[in-house]
Amino acid sequence: MKLLLHACCGPCSLEPVRLLQAAGHDIAIYYANSNIAPREEYAHRLATLEDWAKSEGIPVIEGPYDPVTWEETAGRIGNAALADVQAARKENQPAAADRAESGRSAPADRISDPYEDASLRADVLSVDPARREARCRACYRLRLEETARVAAEQGFDGIGTTLSVSPYQYTQVIEQEVRRAAEREGIEGVFEDFRPYYDEATRRSRALGMYRQNYCGCRISDEEAAAERAERKAQRAAAKQAERAEHAAEIAAAEAELKKHRADRAAYDKKQARKRAILKSLREQAKQKASE
Incomplete structure (x- = not known):
């Protein structure tokens, strides 16, 4: 099958390309990812993909980069979920004077640093899974x-996607959307x-020195x-910290033993130095008497 692979x-x-080619598909890759932010990240991922695909002789087609449309759809849903978090935080935020007294600056009117403290982390991670x-x-x-629209326009027989290789994605939803988009066209x-091949994909990409991102792509997934x-x-x-507390007595005993050992060593060294000084003095006295 002539396959346009998102x-x-x-x-x-x-791994998806390897497996699909082994199944007999003639593949071209379609890079349609208006979700990726910022634009520099989008370009970096595209360049990594193109370099590898070129070495494999696989054509890559770049779709339009349209983050505005993404914001109007998926971004709007994500914002609604985060708005709940922001509203809850505003209700529980201390007064500006209290924040100033504690030495903290007033937080911005959005979640700009989701790992600032434990409460912010909990807020971001508690976003309703259904909304996510x-x-x-x-x-x-x-x-x-x-992808399906471009495939139909350019004479491809079908579409697929690499998204299902990630264990962090909604695999069943991806399958539903692949089939829905294809049927529509x-x-x-x-x-x-492709999740069973994720570890191998990770190994191969590291061996090839590929750039590996640490978030899905959108600004919200970056925060998450x-x-x-x-x-x-x-x-x-x-x-x-808990382990240290559990073994505090052992650690204290070990530290006390080390301190005692050092003190004993210092006392021994001092005693030996005094002996050497006495012996040196006696030798000098004997030498002086012998010369008289």
Whole structure:
């Protein structure tokens, strides 16, 4: 089948392309990702994809970069979810005078630093999962409908996507949107759950020195990923602190033993130095008597 494969980035394309080619599909890649922000990130991912695809002899077609349309669809849903968080925080924020007294500046009227403290991390991570799924569905739909339209216009038999290689995506929703977009244009929807090959894709992309991003692509996923990383860091710090507290007595005993050892060593060194000084004095006295 002549297949137009929607791709989100280079690393996620490695295994899907290999498997689809092995299944006999003639592949061209379509880069339709108006969700990616900022534009520099979009360009970096595209360049990584194009460099690899060129080495494999796979054509890459770039779709229009239209973040405005993305904001009007998926972005609007994401903003609604974050607005709930912002509203809740405003109700619980201390007065400006209290913040000044505590040495903290007044927070901006948006979540600009989701990992500033534990409460902000919790707020970002507590966004209603149903709304998050709705945002991602709208994002998938926008990009896959565009892919299907271009595929139909350019004579492809069907479409697929690399999105399902990621264990962080909504796999079932992706399948639904691939088939929906394809049916809408009268072409085939080719879907496969590539998640079992994620580890191999990770290994291969690292071996190739590919740029690997640390968030899905949109500004909201960037905030979520940052919050999740900060939460994991906080959990590791808490676990380390708890372990230290659990073994506090052992640590204190070990430190006391080390301190005693150092004190004993210092006393021994002082005693030996005094002996050496006495012996040196006796030798000098004997030498002086022998010379008289």
